[in-house]
Amino acid sequence: MKRRPVHDLPLTIRENPRARRVLIKLVPRTGLVVVVPQGFDTSQVTSILAEKQNWIVRTRERMEAEGVRFSRSAELPDTLDFPVMERQWQVLYLPKPGNLRLTTNATRLIVSGPQHDPYAVQEALARFVARQAKEHLPPLLHAVSERLGLPFESVRIRTQKSRWGSCSARKTISLNCKLLFLPPELVEHLMIHELCHTRHMNHSPQYWQLVRQFQPQCRHLEKRLGSALSLVPDWMP
Numbered sequence: 463m464k465r466r467p468v469h470d471l472p473l474t475i476r477e478n479p480r481a482r483r484v485l486i487k488l489v490p491r492t493g494l495v496v497v498v499p500q501g502f503d504t505s506q507v508t509s510i511l512a513e514k515q516n517w518i519v520r521t522r523e524r525m526e527a528e529g530v531r532f533s534r535s536a537e538l539p540d541t542l543d544f545p546v547m548e549r550q551w552q553v554l555y556l557p558k559p560g561n562l563r564l565t566t567n568a569t570r571l572i573v574s575g576p577q578h579d580p581y582a583v584q585e586a587l588a589r590f591v592a593r594q595a596k597e598h599l600p601p602l603l604h605a606v607s608e609r610l611g612l613p614f615e616s617v618r619i620r621t622q623k624s625r626w627g628s629c630s631a632r633k634t635i636s637l638n639c640k641l642l643f644l645p646p647e648l649v650e651h652l653m654i655h656e657l658c659h660t661r662h663m664n665h666s667p668q669y670w671q672l673v674r675q676f677q678p679q680c681r682h683l684e685k686r687l688g689s690a691l692s693l694v695p696d697w698m699p
């Protein structure tokens with residue numbers, strides 16, 4: 463087995479006033495994160511990492527074998543495809559001074575402005591995704607809610623790392639804007655899943671019975687939803 467040195471991982475040092483001791487973590491798409499107590503002498507971090515080298519190498523190999531990547535991708539998309547909206551845009555990049563601006567027409571999304579920082583462009587694209595989600599996911603949820611006869615109180619669109627949605631005790635449904643990258647049947651299933659929580663705030667047998675009533679394929683769809691994070695493009699921060 464090839465052992466790789468620690469230092470080619472991106473390193474982030476974070477000060478946390480509540481930390482009692484130094485904590486080392488490997489965080490997907492971020493790299494090595496060292497959490498230190500407030501006022502900690504960060505010049506010690508190098509020797510701490512050297513001490514922990516074996517653990518870091520082992521953990522990294524295990525996580526990479528599971529498909530985790532540690533460096534943030536600087537890639538930018540050529541197309542933006544939102545299956546649930548039946549929309550696809552070709553993305554065009556126009557380097558220009560001034561501020562980053564995104565404009566669309568029927569087939570194109572034009573990103574104009576400074577392009578030297580791919581991460582800034584990614585953030586701007588992510589804001590575009592969030593705006594599209596805010597416009598298009600709530601009407602879809604309303605339609606599914608009406609069809610099922612399961613009303614909810616309000617809907618929120620959020621950008622979350624790994625959670626597709628949630629439903630609060632007050633029947634507020636939160637949807638992840640990244641749902642736009644998923645096929646329509648998975649988006650619909652997530653909506654059914656959350657709407658059924660307006661009746662049962664748990665995953666009890668009664669809850670699943672209700673879900674199955676609306677979606678007999680629910681087990682299969684839950685499974686697909688569980689691995690659907692891989693459908694979110696790498697450029698999405």
Ligand SMILES: [Zn+2]
Nearest residue numbers: 655659664665
């Ligand atoms: Zn649930």
